[in-house]
Amino acid sequence: MDSANFEPRIVGFLCRWCSYTGADLAGTSRMKYPPNLVPIRVMCSGRVDPTFVIKALKEGADGVLIAGCHPGDCHYTSGNFRTLGRYTLLQIMLEQLGVEKGRVKLEWVSASEGDKWARVVKEITEEVRKLGALNWDGVVEQTKQEVAECADEKVKI
């Protein structure tokens, strides 16, 4: 399938207090943005365990967006700071697995930023469209080979 006809599947984890409300505002304001993102409402972006992201990619998503309140605005004070830390580590791990950086994004979108929500969805959709479909089986196979090679290496002390 060429990139012009490829429709990316993107999973979005949206915090209930800011980003989900921002997405709702974009909808009620009739802003236009691609329909490629499936939103999943979570109580806080800090609820998004990195395994949720891995599971979404494994189950067929080509990209994942995590969206939460701006720093300092988290309903639970510091949930989004935890998210930022986990996201940074997750990006390093995904890169080592061979998953391109643009497939998983973290954005801060407030309840009043319907326009930002529409822009963020457009941007990630276009970025993932350019990257093409995620070959998760290829990622798994490559990781298995690397692990096997490491196991075969003799450790010199």
Ligand code: FES
């Ligand atoms: S409640 Fe929105 S990021 Fe924590």
